[in-house]
Amino acid sequence: METSLRRNSWLTLNLLALALLVPFPSSIRAQEAQEHHHPEPAPAQSAPMEHDHGAMTAGPAASSFAAASAALLMNLASGTSLNPAAAGMHAGHVMKGAWTLMFHGQAFIVDAQETGPRGEDQVFSTNWAMIMATRSAGKGAILLRAMLSLEPATIQQGFYPLLFQTGEEADGEPIVDGQHPHDFFMELAFAYSRPLGKRSFLLLYAAPVGDPALGPVAFPHRVSNDENPVATLGHHGQDSTHILYDVLTAAWDVDKFRLEASAFHGAEPDDQRWDIESGPIDSYSGRLTWRPTPEWVAQVSRGGLHEPEEHDPQDITRTTASVLWFHPTASGHVTSGVIWGRNYLEGDRLTLNSYLLEGNWNFRKNYLFWRVERLDRNELFGNDPAQEAIFAAQGIDSFTVNAFTLGYTRDFFAKKGWLIGAGADAILYRYPSDLDPFYGSSPNSYHFFLRIRYQGAGSHSTTPGHVHPS
Numbered sequence: 001m002e003t004s005l006r007r008n009s010w011l012t013l014n015l016l017a018l019a020l021l022v023p024f025p026s027s028i029r030a031q032e033a034q035e036h037h038h039p040e041p042a043p044a045q046s047a048p049m050e051h052d053h054g055a056m057t058a059g060p061a062a063s064s065f066a067a068a069s070a071a072l073l074m075n076l077a078s079g080t081s082l083n084p085a086a087a088g089m090h091a092g093h094v095m096k097g098a099w100t101l102m103f104h105g106q107a108f109i110v111d112a113q114e115t116g117p118r119g120e121d122q123v124f125s126t127n128w129a130m131i132m133a134t135r136s137a138g139k140g141a142i143l144l145r146a147m148l149s150l151e152p153a154t155i156q157q158g159f160y161p162l163l164f165q166t167g168e169e170a171d172g173e174p175i176v177d178g179q180h181p182h183d184f185f186m187e188l189a190f191a192y193s194r195p196l197g198k199r200s201f202l203l204l205y206a207a208p209v210g211d212p213a214l215g216p217v218a219f220p221h222r223v224s225n226d227e228n229p230v231a232t233l234g235h236h237g238q239d240s241t242h243i244l245y246d247v248l249t250a251a252w253d254v255d256k257f258r259l260e261a262s263a264f265h266g267a268e269p270d271d272q273r274w275d276i277e278s279g280p281i282d283s284y285s286g287r288l289t290w291r292p293t294p295e296w297v298a299q300v301s302r303g304g305l306h307e308p309e310e311h312d313p314q315d316i317t318r319t320t321a322s323v324l325w326f327h328p329t330a331s332g333h334v335t336s337g338v339i340w341g342r343n344y345l346e347g348d349r350l351t352l353n354s355y356l357l358e359g360n361w362n363f364r365k366n367y368l369f370w371r372v373e374r375l376d377r378n379e380l381f382g383n384d385p386a387q388e389a390i391f392a393a394q395g396i397d398s399f400t401v402n403a404f405t406l407g408y409t410r411d412f413f414a415k416k417g418w419l420i421g422a423g424a425d426a427i428l429y430r431y432p433s434d435l436d437p438f439y440g441s442s443p444n445s446y447h448f449f450l451r452i453r454y455q456g457a458g459s460h461s462t463t464p465g466h467v468h469p470s
Contacts (some may be wrong), residue, residue, distance in 0.1 A: 026193035031375035045205035066136030069193040072092045072100070072201055073134055073143040076191065076217040078242045079211025080203060080249055080260060084326035085294035086450070087223045090455030092417055093130075096161035098135045105129030106453040112161050116443025118177050120161035121280045125154035126229055140194025140202075140467040152273035156400060160230070161224045163429060163445055164401045166379035167236040167309070169271045183273045185209045196252075201256075203251035209276055210247040212262035214285035216302040216322035216339055221325055224337035227369040227409050227423070229449045233401070234354030234375045235447040238320055238341035241285075241303070243269055245277050258289040266339060285287055285318075298323045308345070311382065314347030322467030328354075334363030345378075348399055352376040365414070367423070371405035391434075393401055398462070401432040409451055417456040 026218045067090055077083050091104040107127035115442025121359075132145040158170025161177030168180040189207035198203050211218060218239045219232050221224050232238065244264050251260040266283030285303030291296070307313040322339040336359030343352045353376050360369035378398040381388040414420075427445040 006364075009296065016337075017257035021203070023219070025326050032398075038399070049323070050422075050469065051319065052441045063202055065139040065195045066141050068195060069139070069201065070134050070136060070141035072193045072203065073141055073191055073294060074100075076143070076145075076377050077215050078147075078187070078221045078239075079207075079247070080191070080205050080213060080216075080251055080258075080358070081211065081217040082289055082291065082297050083217055083221075083223045083300070084297050084324050085268050085334075086328055087326040087333070090417075091130075092454065092456045098136065101454075102132045102134075104453075104455050105450065106226075106455075108449045108451050110160075110229045110447050110449040113228075113297075113446045114161055114163055116163070116440035117303070118163060118439055119443055119445070120177075122156065124156065125161040125232075126151060126160075126182075127154065128182065133292065138194070143189075143191040143193075145187060145189045145191070147186035148184060149186050150184070152184055155181040155182055158271060160220065162230055162233070162404065163376060163427075163443055164233075164380065164431070165231065165233055165464075166382060167240065168268055169311055171271060172377065175302075176380060176383050179235075180271075181273055183209070183243055183269050183275075185258045185276055187211065188276075189247075193253075200204070202255040203249075203260075205247070205249040205251070209243060209245060210264075210265045211242040212244060212283075212285050212288035212303070213249050213251070214241045214262065214318060215287075215320045215341065216299060216324065217241040221357075222324070222337060224324055224335045225371075227350040227451070228334075228358070228371060228407065228425070229451070232356055232358070232371070233373050233377075233403055234339070234356050235340055237318070237352060237354035237375065238322075238339050238356065240268060241305070241318075241459075244279055244283075245279060248281070250368045251302045255429045256291045257459070258287075258291075260289070261285070262287075262303075265308065266304075266308050268308045270310055281356050283308075285341040295327055296323065296325055312379070314345055316346065317344040319344075321334075329363070331364045334360055334361050343372065348378075348397070350378060352378060352398060357362075365411040365421075367408070367409040367421070369405075369407045369425070371403070373403045373405075375401055377401050380438075396434065399432055399435060404428045404430075409448070417454055419451075419455065421451045421453075422449070423451060 031110045042246045047184050091102040093102045105128055109125045111123050128149045132149045134143045159175045159180050163177050165175055165179050168175055187210050190208045191205045193201055213237050247264040249262040251258055253370045262285045264283050265279035287299055287301035289299040292357040302319045302404045305316045320341045324337045326335040339356040342352045355374045357372040405425055405427045409421045409423030411419050411421040425447050
């Protein structure tokens with residue numbers, strides 16, 4: 001009875017927090033009602049119109065250059081990373097003078113059930129919302145963007161249960177078998193873009209809280225991960241830098257390529273989730289992105305991170321590569337992503353790899369999603385130093401873990417840009433027998449969830465050949 005009451009109270013808190021997180025101005029609703037003639041748009045994503053850089057900037061007027069620059073800015077996903085263009089852009093929007101305002105976001109209310117000695121049950125919500133404003137500035141354009149999350153309020157005990165996940169801290173202790181919440185301020189960023197010729201653009205990005213040029217699009221905003229309610233296990237080897245501080249990025253966008261360099265403060269957020277942190281610029285990264293067609297985006301990147309983990313202060317060299325694909329179909333879409341990340345721990349002289357295959361298939365109101373992960377994990381006993389020392393004495397410094405996820409979501413409400421669906425998934429794990437005494441022989445994780453998404457009443461194509469969806 002006590003467990004049931006506690007779970008119901010957390011469900012109520014999550015619903016209240018969601019209502020606060022996703023307010024939507026009546027002016028935006030009114031404008032969308034005028035602009036879109038279909039009161040109940042289909043949930044399927046639609047392909048964007050294609051625009052050539054040269055065609056958009058061929059005219060002599062400054063407004064032509066500014067339009068192309070604004071299109072490039074509105075394409076940005078997390079930080080300056082890119083999703084495939086074919087996914088289109090879905091967001092509520094309204095004009096306020098010279099500014100174009102856009103909003104989108106989503107939330108999952110999740111009941112997690114885990115088996116095995118280390119398994120836990122919990123009701124929680126993962127969520128985020130984005131507000132973006134763009135306007136012309138001479139021949140260029142500027143962007144202001146905020147991404148916010150109420151996860152500090154909707155995730156209890158400082159993390160939600162996720163077997164074999166590690167990284168960051170809760171109440172001063174390293175998190176093991178759990179995923180930390182995002183900070184309330186996920187991103188506060190300014191960006192500027194302007195043409196450098198007919199097919200070339202300068203892009204500048206500055207963020208007290210933001211995402212440097214390292215890794216793929218972060219998992220909450222990655223189109224191939226839209227339907228999965230929980231984080232990837234390889235998050236801290238692939239895209240954990242999507243919330244860092246004092247980020248500066250310069251990029252040269254030319255034809256189908258983007259070359260970027262970033263400088264930033266390398267420490268990941270502490271367990272005080274409501275504040276904005278700061279520190280010296282002590283870390284650097286570079287990334288090359290290639291967009292061969294509107295359906296494909298590939299990137300390679302490398303960065304040096306200065307003591308990112310508070311509980312294990314050592315420098316890390318991170319290398320990543322990824323390919324994202326999105327293909328519209330008559331009834332929806334198919335999308336997938338392949339991601340590799342490698343952390344080299346300078347102090348321990350230890351190399352840790354992570355591999356991920358993920359995707360989803362949307363057909364009408366249905367979504368089938370999957371995830372396959374293989375990763376090296378060295379912190380499974382970070383909160384048990386005695387056992388960690390025993391394994392170290394045996395020459396065991398990491399464990400290779402495999403995780404297989406299969407899930408399904410079905411939309412039952414689609415109106416004026418809102419999509420509400422219900423779903424479930426299951427995760428199966430495989431790992432060395434050395435871990436059997438601690439995890440059991442075959443633990444599983446199950447998630448039952450309600451997904452709420454605002455993506456605007458239609459697809460708004462705004463980009464020169466590549467668009468940011470979420």
